[in-house]
Amino acid sequence: MQQRLWNRIRTEFLWKFVSTIPGIAAIIIIVFARVTGSLQFLEWTAFDRFMRLRPEETVDRRILIVGINEDDIRKIKKYPIPDKEIALLLRELQTYQPAAIGLDIYRDLPVEPGHTELISTFKDVKNLIAIEQILPGIGGKTVNQPPTLPQSKVGFADAKIDEDGKLRRSLLAASDSQDNWRFSLSLKLAEKYLESKGISLGNVEGDDYGLRFGSTELVRFKPNFGSYINADVGGTQMLINFRSHPQPFEIVSLQDVLDKKVEPDLIRNRIVLIGMTSPSVKDYFTSEAIKSQHSAFIYGVEIQAHIVSQIISAVEDDRVLFKTWWEGWEYIWIISWGCIGIVLARNIRSPLKLLLLVIVISSFLICFSYQLLIIGWWIPVVPPLLILIINGLVLATFYQYEKNLRLQIANRQLVIDQTFDTIHSGPLQTLAMTLRKIEEEEELSREKLLLKLRNLNQELRGVYTSLKREAMTDGRSFHITPAQELDLQEPINEILYEIYFDVLERDFPCFKTIEFKIVDFQLLNEQNLNSEQKRGICTFLEEALSNVGKYAANATKLEVICKQHQGCNLIRVVDNGLGIASTPNPSRKGFGTKQAQNIARQLRGQFKRFANSPQGTVCELIWSGKKQPWWRF
Numbered sequence: 017m018q019q020r021l022w023n024r025i026r027t028e029f030l031w032k033f034v035s036t037i038p039g040i041a042a043i044i045i046i047v048f049a050r051v052t053g054s055l056q057f058l059e060w061t062a063f064d065r066f067m068r069l070r071p072e073e074t075v076d077r078r079i080l081i082v083g084i085n086e087d088d089i090r091k092i093k094k095y096p097i098p099d100k101e102i103a104l105l106l107r108e109l110q111t112y113q114p115a116a117i118g119l120d121i122y123r124d125l126p127v128e129p130g131h132t133e134l135i136s137t138f139k140d141v142k143n144l145i146a147i148e149q150i151l152p153g154i155g156g157k158t159v160n161q162p163p164t165l166p167q168s169k170v171g172f173a174d175a176k177i178d179e180d181g182k183l184r185r186s187l188l189a190a191s192d193s194q195d196n197w198r199f200s201l202s203l204k205l206a207e208k209y210l211e212s213k214g215i216s217l218g219n220v221e222g223d224d225y226g227l228r229f230g231s232t233e234l235v236r237f238k239p240n241f242g243s244y245i246n247a248d249v250g251g252t253q254m255l256i257n258f259r260s261h262p263q264p265f266e267i268v269s270l271q272d273v274l275d276k277k278v279e280p281d282l283i284r285n286r287i288v289l290i291g292m293t294s295p296s297v298k299d300y301f302t303s304e305a306i307k308s309q310h311s312a313f314i315y316g317v318e319i320q321a322h323i324v325s326q327i328i329s330a331v332e333d334d335r336v337l338f339k340t341w342w343e344g345w346e347y348i349w350i351i352s353w354g355c356i357g358i359v360l361a362r363n364i365r366s367p368l369k370l371l372l373l374v375i376v377i378s379s380f381l382i383c384f385s386y387q388l389l390i391i392g393w394w395i396p397v398v399p400p401l402l403i404l405i406i407n408g409l410v411l412a413t414f415y416q417y418e419k420n421l422r423l424q425i426a427n428r429q430l431v432i433d434q435t436f437d438t439i440h441s442g443p444l445q446t447l448a449m450t451l452r453k454i455e456e457e458e459e460l461s462r463e464k465l466l467l468k469l470r471n472l473n474q475e476l477r478g479v480y481t482s483l484k485r486e487a488m489t490d491g492r493s494f495h496i497t498p499a500q501e502l503d504l505q506e507p508i509n510e511i512l513y514e515i516y517f518d519v520l521e522r523d524f525p526c527f528k529t530i531e532f533k534i535v536d537f538q539l540l541n542e543q544n545l546n547s548e549q550k551r552g553i554c555t556f557l558e559e560a561l562s563n564v565g566k567y568a569a570n571a572t573k574l575e576v577i578c579k580q581h582q583g584c585n586l587i588r589v590v591d592n593g594l595g596i597a598s599t600p601n602p603s604r605k606g607f608g609t610k611q612a613q614n615i616a617r618q619l620r621g622q623f624k625r626f627a628n629s630p631q632g633t634v635c636e637l638i639w640s641g642k643k644q645p646w647w648r649f
Contacts, residue, residue, distance in 0.1 A: 036358055039407045043354035046403045047347060050396070051245065057180055058398045059243030064182070064304035066389045066397075070260040072307075076325045078209070080286050081267045081317055082109070083293030084121075088270040095297070097121070100130020101270065103137040105290065108273050110141050112283035116208040118201050118324075119146045120173060120291035120317045124160040135164045145204045147173040150192040158193065171201035173316070175301065176253060183256070183301040183314075185237055186323045188227060190251030202323035203227075209287050209328055225252045232330055235337040242340045242394040255338045255394075256319075257326050258306040265321045267293065287324055291317025336392030346396050353381065353400035357407025367412070374408040492547050494554045504550045511550070512578050512587070513537045515557050524565025526593060531572045538579035541641025552615035553587065553637070556623075559611065560589040560635040568593025568633065584621075585641050592632035612637065 049055050082105065089095050102121070109117055123134070123146060138144065149159035151174045161170040172192075176185040188203045199207075207217045210229055220226025220233050227234045237253035239246050259265075268278050292299040292315065299316045306314060306322075329335035341349070356377065364370040378401055385397040493501045494511065496518045502511050516535065520527060542550070557578075564574060571593030578587050609625065612635070616623035621639025628634045 036362075038411050039354065039358035039361070042406045042411065043351055043403055046354065046399050046406070047350060050243075050347075050350070050399050053245035055398055055402075056243055056245060059396065060178065060180060060182065060184070061304070062398050063184075063243065063389075063394065066386050067258060067260070067305035068307055069386065070390060072262075073260045073264070075261060075264055075266065076259060076321075076329070077266070078286055078328060079265050079321050079325055080114075080282050080288045081265050081293075081321055082270060082273055082288060082290045083267050083315070083317060084270045084291070086294045086296065089294055089296070091271060096127050097270075098130050099123070099127050099134035102290075103130055103134040105270055105273055106137045106141050106144065108276075109283060109288055112280045113285065114143065114283050114288045115212055115285050116143045116145065116205050116287050117141060118171075118205045118287065118289045118320060119144060120201065120289060120320055122147060122149070122159050123162045124148070138162060138165055138169075143208060145169055145171050145201055145208065147171060147201050149174055150190060150198055152193075167198075171204040172198050173201050173320070175316075175319070176248070177301070181302050182305075183303050183319065184305060185253050186256050186319075186326075188234065188252045188254055188323075189225070200323075202320050202327070205287050205289070205320075205324050206327040206331075209324075210331060212285075213332070215331060227252055229327070229331045234327065234330070235339055240343055242338070243396065243398070254323075254326075256305075256322060257336065257338055258303070258322050259325055259329075260307060262307045264325070265318070287328075289317050289321050289324070291315060291320070293317065336390075338389075338394050339392055340394050350396055350399045350403060354403040354407050357404045358411070360408045361412040364412075370412055371409065374405065377408075378404060494551055496558070502554070504547045504554075508540050508542045508545065508550055508553065509537045509578055511554060512557050515554055516561060516576055519558055519561040519565070522562070522565060524562065526568045526571055527565045529571055530574050530591075532574070534573070534575040534577075536577045536579060540578060540585045541580060542585075543641075549615075549618055552618055556612050556615050556637050557587060557589070560587075563635070564589065564591045564593070564633075570594060571632065573632075580641060581638075583641060584638050587637045589635045590628055590632065592628060594631070 046055075084097060089097070092098065092101055102119070102123070106117065106119075138146075144165075146162050146165055146169060148161035148170050150172045152158055161167070172187075172190070174187055174190065175183055176187050178184055186200070186202065188200050190198060190200075192198050203217075206229070210216075215230045218228055220228050220236075223236070226236050234252075234254055237244075237247070237249055237255055239249050241247065241255065266282055268282070272278050300313045301316065301319055302312050303314050303319075304312055326335070326337070330337050340346070357374075360370060360373060360377075364373060381401055381404065382397060385395055388395055492504050494504055494515075495501045496515060500518065502514055504511065516537075520533075545553075557576075561576070564571065568591040571591045573592045575588070575590040577590075580586070612623045612625070616637060616639070619637075619639035621637065624634070624636040624638075626634055
């Protein structure tokens with residue numbers, strides 16, 4: 017028996033394992049797709065969407081942008097903007113004592129008129145930072161710094177563009193073509209501003225490429241940072257945390273400054289960035305991560321302002337810098353959601369409930385990932401969402417097919433069992449009684465034998481009729497005889513009483529000696545019983561009473577109880593016949609005993625068959641009337 021139980025457990029385990037292979041394969045495919053970078057674009061899109069949905073932040077008053085727009089170009093009537101206009105702007109700004117001035121306009125070559133004046137202005141404005149380009153562009157060229165400015169007053173304006181053409185990273189430090197270590201314009205402006213606050217720039221201990229201001233470390237971009245896979249991490253990079261506001265910085269025009277229309281407090285002790293904000297110049301980048309007034313386009317000078325704001329806000333305001341989990345945890349996270357999808361697909365039978373549950377769980381995943389991003393943690397959302405949907409919905413079709421296949425097998429086995437039950441309860445009983453009479457009587461008259469055989473023939477023919485009727489009623493009936501059926505939708509106690517009454521009318525020899533009957537049929541708790549379980553209960557009572565009629569020799573008392581007892585449903589049949597002890601092999605299990613044990617398993621209850629005192633047999637079927645907890649199914 018233990019070997020059979022072990023084989024059954026092993027078969028069930030192997031069946032369940034094989035059925036999870038498609039789900040495991042889906043997990044492997046999604047993980048492989050992420051490892052190879054195939055999901056980068058989707059993850060970047062989700063990241064950008066989350067960035068746009070963030071709560072609105074305040075305008076950063078520490079930064080002022082002087083944007084040279086189309087009106088300025090029309091008034092000057094020349095482009096590039098002449099050196100004279102740049103010099104006038106710088107001198108005008110300097111009168112208001114800004115903390116730092118960043119010139120985000122290339123001036124490697126003179127633009128007359130006014131070049132001499134610009135050179136003089138460069139010398140006089142001590143807090144000026146101009147730009148250069150140190151990394152080769154599309155044509156393989158770089159742009160030199162203004163020749164009259166020392167390197168300490170120059171920062172590069174190079175940017176790292178992702179494969180989808182969007183800007184999400186800032187390049188803070190890098191090596192030029194001569195292998196000299198250079199800092200970016202945004203980093204130098206932040207450094208100059210924070211130096212005035214007594215906070216200096218330094219390296220992170222143990223990381224030559226890591227940067228920090230005071231105790232605030234700038235989180236360095238790594239090759240597999242977030243959804244990036246094997247990204248270029250040359251130099252020191254940082255993921256940009258764009259300020260969430262439609263216009264996060266004050267912007268004034270060149271003419272506003274020259275005409276003295278700008279309030280001095282907008283400039284004093286602030287960082288002033290000068291750059292082009294004219295669509296015709298095309299000094300802009302593409303980014304879907306910001307709430308911009310220019311759709312997905314953002315001017316280069318605004319990018320510089322966002323990076324400067326990110327650095328000084330992290331130092332002064334503890335504004336979050338984006339971090340990510342350890343890479344191993346990210347894949348554990350993804351695989352876990354795949355397993356959740358498998359569990360849902362295997363255990364939720366209703367397609368509508370499954371769909372609603374997947375929608376709810378997916379919404380939780382999205383909201384949870386969004387909330388983590390707000391506090392600075394970028395975790396995978398697209399891979400777990402994909403694997404949850406695939407395993408939760410797509411593979412549900414496969415699992416439903418598997419369940420239907422197993423149900424067909426179970427239904428076929430059920431037909432076999434029902435056929436044998438019908439034969440066992442009818443023709444086999446008649447045959448057994450006939451054989452017993454032949455054994456007991458040396459000579460059985462031809463007429464009696466013929467009558468028995470005719471009854472047996474009729475009962476065998478009735479098996480087909482009975483099974484056909486049950487099939488036509490969708491299994492909602494129970495046939496006591498080929499001609500009599502009981503509706504299983506009726507209360508179970510009434511059905512059981514009909515069975516009791518019918519069985520006792522049968523021509524069983526041991527019923528003839530019974531003088532006393534104690535019968536108690538009460539309401540049972542049947543709220544969790546299906547038709548098949550009701551059929552099993554009916555079969556149990558019929559079999560138990562039939563055994564009394566066939567084997568309880570010299571029985572004078574019969575007790576039949578169907579009631580609720582201590583929170584359980586109880587069916588008990590007791591006789592005082594010769595009982596178990598009189599049988600040649602009481603430990604041997606016949607079909608009826610195995611049948612009763614199977615019924616008990618279906619009900620998650622217990623079957624007992626033991627000797628009555630002082631004589632007789634007790635058959636009991638007990639099962640809980642309470643609803644089973646979800647993990648039992």
